[in-house]
Amino acid sequence: MCGIVGAVAQRNITPILVEGLKRLEYRGYDSCGVALHVNGKLERSRSTSRVADLEKQLAEVGLDGFTGIAHTRWATHGAPASHNAHPHFSPNSDNARIALVHNGIIENHDELRAELTALGYVFQSQTDTEVIAHLVDHMYQGDLFDTVQQAVKRLHGAYAIAVFCREEPHRVVAARQGSPLIVGLGQGENFVASDAMALAGTTDQIIYLEEGDVVDLQLGRTWIVDVNGRPAERAVKTVHAHTGAAELGPYRHYMQKEIFEQPRVIGDTLEGVTGVMPELFGDGAYQVFKQIDKVLILACGTSYYSGLTAKYWIESIAKVPVNVEIASEYRYRDSVPDPKTLVVTISQSGETADTLAALKHARSLGMEHTLTICNVATSAMVRECKLAYITRAGVEVGVASTKAFTTQLAALFLLTLTLAQVNGRLTDEEESNHLKAMRHLPSAITAVLALEPQIIAWADDFARKENALFLGRGMHYPIALEGALKLKEISYIHAEAYPAGELKHGPLALVTEEMPVVTIAPNDTLIEKLKSNMQEVRARGGQLYVFADADSRITSGDGVHVIRMPENYGQLSPILHVVSLQLLAYHSALARGTDVDKPRNLAKSVTVE
Ligand code: F6R
Numbered sequence: 001m002c003g004i005v006g007a008v009a010q011r012n013i014t015p016i017l018v019e020g021l022k023r024l025e026y027r028g029y030d031s032c033g034v035a036l037h038v039n040g041k042l043e044r045s046r047s048t049s050r051v052a053d054l055e056k057q058l059a060e061v062g063l064d065g066f067t068g069i070a071h072t073r074w075a076t077h078g079a080p081a082s083h084n085a086h087p088h089f090s091p092n093s094d095n096a097r098i099a100l101v102h103n104g105i106i107e108n109h110d111e112l113r114a115e116l117t118a119l120g121y122v123f124q125s126q127t128d129t130e131v132i133a134h135l136v137d138h139m140y141q142g143d144l145f146d147t148v149q150q151a152v153k154r155l156h157g158a159y160a161i162a163v164f165c166r167e168e169p170h171r172v173v174a175a176r177q178g179s180p181l182i183v184g185l186g187q188g189e190n191f192v193a194s195d196a197m198a199l200a201g202t203t204d205q206i207i208y209l210e211e212g213d214v215v216d217l218q219l220g221r222t223w224i225v226d227v228n229g230r231p232a233e234r235a236v237k238t239v240h241a242h243t244g245a246a247e248l249g250p251y252r253h254y255m256q257k258e259i260f261e262q263p264r265v266i267g268d269t270l271e272g273v274t275g276v277m278p279e280l281f282g283d284g285a286y287q288v289f290k291q292i293d294k295v296l297i298l299a300c301g302t303s304y305y306s307g308l309t310a311k312y313w314i315e316s317i318a319k320v321p322v323n324v325e326i327a328s329e330y331r332y333r334d335s336v337p338d339p340k341t342l343v344v345t346i347s348q349s350g351e352t353a354d355t356l357a358a359l360k361h362a363r364s365l366g367m368e369h370t371l372t373i374c375n376v377a378t379s380a381m382v383r384e385c386k387l388a389y390i391t392r393a394g395v396e397v398g399v400a401s402t403k404a405f406t407t408q409l410a411a412l413f414l415l416t417l418t419l420a421q422v423n424g425r426l427t428d429e430e431e432s433n434h435l436k437a438m439r440h441l442p443s444a445i446t447a448v449l450a451l452e453p454q455i456i457a458w459a460d461d462f463a464r465k466e467n468a469l470f471l472g473r474g475m476h477y478p479i480a481l482e483g484a485l486k487l488k489e490i491s492y493i494h495a496e497a498y499p500a501g502e503l504k505h506g507p508l509a510l511v512t513e514e515m516p517v518v519t520i521a522p523n524d525t526l527i528e529k530l531k532s533n534m535q536e537v538r539a540r541g542g543q544l545y546v547f548a549d550a551d552s553r554i555t556s557g558d559g560v561h562v563i564r565m566p567e568n569y570g571q572l573s574p575i576l577h578v579v580s581l582q583l584l585a586y587h588s589a590l591a592r593g594t595d596v597d598k599p600r601n602l603a604k605s606v607t608v609e
Helices: 014-027 051-061 109-118 129-139 144-154 254-260 262-269 285-291 301-318 353-364 380-384 403-422 428-449 452-462 474-491 500-505 527-539 570-592
Strands: 003-008 031-038 041-047 067-073 088-090 098-106 157-165 168-177 182-185 190-193 205-208 214-217 222-225 236-238 294-299 322-326 341-347 369-374 387-390 467-472 494-499 516-521 543-549 560-565
Touching: 003 014, 003 098, 003 157, 003 168, 014 031, 014 051, 014 067, 014 190, 031 051, 031 098, 041 051, 041 098, 067 098, 067 157, 067 168, 088 129, 098 129, 109 129, 129 144, 129 157, 144 157, 144 168, 144 214, 168 190, 182 222, 190 214, 254 262, 254 570, 262 403, 262 428, 285 369, 285 403, 294 301, 294 353, 301 322, 301 341, 301 403, 301 474, 301 570, 341 353, 341 403, 353 369, 353 380, 369 380, 369 403, 380 387, 387 403, 403 428, 403 570, 428 570, 452 560, 452 570, 467 474, 467 500, 467 527, 474 494, 474 516, 474 570, 494 500, 500 527, 516 527, 516 570, 527 543, 543 570, 560 570
Parallel strands: 294 322, 294 341, 341 369, 369 387, 467 494, 467 516, 516 543, 543 560
Antiparallel strands: 003 067, 003 190, 031 041, 031 067, 088 098, 098 157, 157 168, 168 214, 182 190, 182 205, 205 236, 214 222
16 A cells, blocks of 8 residues: 655665665555655656656656655545646645655545635645645745644544655655654665665664654754654664565466465474463563453454454364454444453554554553564554564565465464463473474475466366355365455455355355355364255355365265365364465466456555555
8 A cells, every 4th residue: 555755865866765666566556656856846757557667757857856755656535547646746736835745544635625725726636645735835834844743733534644845955744643654764864664664775774653743854863743742752773674575486476476485484484483482472471361361353354364263273272262353343343342351463564554443442442462463573563562473474565465374374373372371271292283283384385385286277267257155164264265355356256255054044046057166175073064065056056166185085076176185284274275275366367367466456555444
């Protein structure tokens, strides 16, 4: 989702801004732009294409400068069109005094637009951002830092903004409320960006701005005030941000590469786990785990499905009651808080606005025991939670999450064992068996990846369908949900998942010869019931595509296609089964020729509500 980079320096910053935008591309965007202070004027270049095209555009017109801002936009207000792309200018492009980029949503933009229109401002876009640019211009009285502090008081909603002004050539002012923003400190130059990764290679001295902060960036100084306008000291951290995605190597897409990285990154995530130890989740984790008597998991999308899987594990192994909530619902609904709850947020990016808001909401209800399972150690989520387990999936470039999901599951299984141990429900022998199974995961996943040729053969069938059903039971039901989400996200085939027992209560009406029904069939205690559900499908002509454990005695036949999973993996089976569903989604999308790594309308890091 939208990315911001800004710089004030004594050298040409165009390459820094462009490189920063490239590093933010993974978040998803549909247009991009750069604005610079050039010979006493504000100049900009915008594009609805990729950052690489913007870079060419900038080189063609020779746009260089020492002070400027840049942006990747993911459309919320107004179509993905050049005139809606940031930076926005005010009062207008020919005579611009203010240039501004924004991430977030301004809820009172209609009211402000009416007010500014009455003052004579002419709007050139449908964005809520242009409203802020005109507001800053209207309030400007010679000091940009002062003006921005006053202007943000008029904004309702979420924002991270970076602004500069024609009349103050060596200054960028930025502010945040509800959207991420960091400051990067250099030698006689300073930067602002949506995350530290955008500045990798430029500076590793990072300040994480807090809610309501406004920062003044000049050549040799930065000055921060807090939400009340008081000077604020913020710690400077040395951050070794990932320097971006590695090369594709032999793979056609990042998603394929990331699916195949899973054996390694699960190994990395569990590296150093020599036993079940609460301290793996942070200092003081034992005391926290000892005090809590229930778990509340908050997450969105794929991360929510890893939470749903964890519910099955935690309730069955640790015997601790678990509630899993979609963050965007939880944050607004009335619920019954209990201070003896462990609030667990799960997030690949650590910046998802809904999950951060749900966490804040839980805390405001008096639930102070917070833990995050997160892939980005420097993210807001990790900073906001008392305890953390950092998954080590590495940078995930494909918008559809794969390796981040399975590493979350690995971390959540470890959490399950830890809660079980703290509650006296894990014998030494059980601990050793579970750990052995976890250590064997990388080779078990490698065996699933070897099924790729068989899955490609199925994908050719799927590519011609417009609908699909996914069935699972027990802890494989969330895996069915994740399989359906992966398929719809990247192939645009409409897919729904159901617990198999629910089929006869409605969705069976959809089943005809045209309906492929993907069935996850581990050899567990529900296998005979699942076989009956499969009969219900076949009786209506539905085509079954079954991922069956080697020992589940389901064989291919008329309308029943079976791929045998290499082994029955017991409690950790969801981690293996989801890998085959990721491959099915990937190859179906490939056969349909979609943009696998950047599916339409989706962003990698969802930093707006
Ligand atoms: C789907 C996907 C999304 C994310 C969701 C939450 O493939 O990646 O559903 O899981 O947007 O994002 P995070 O995990 O960053 O909080």
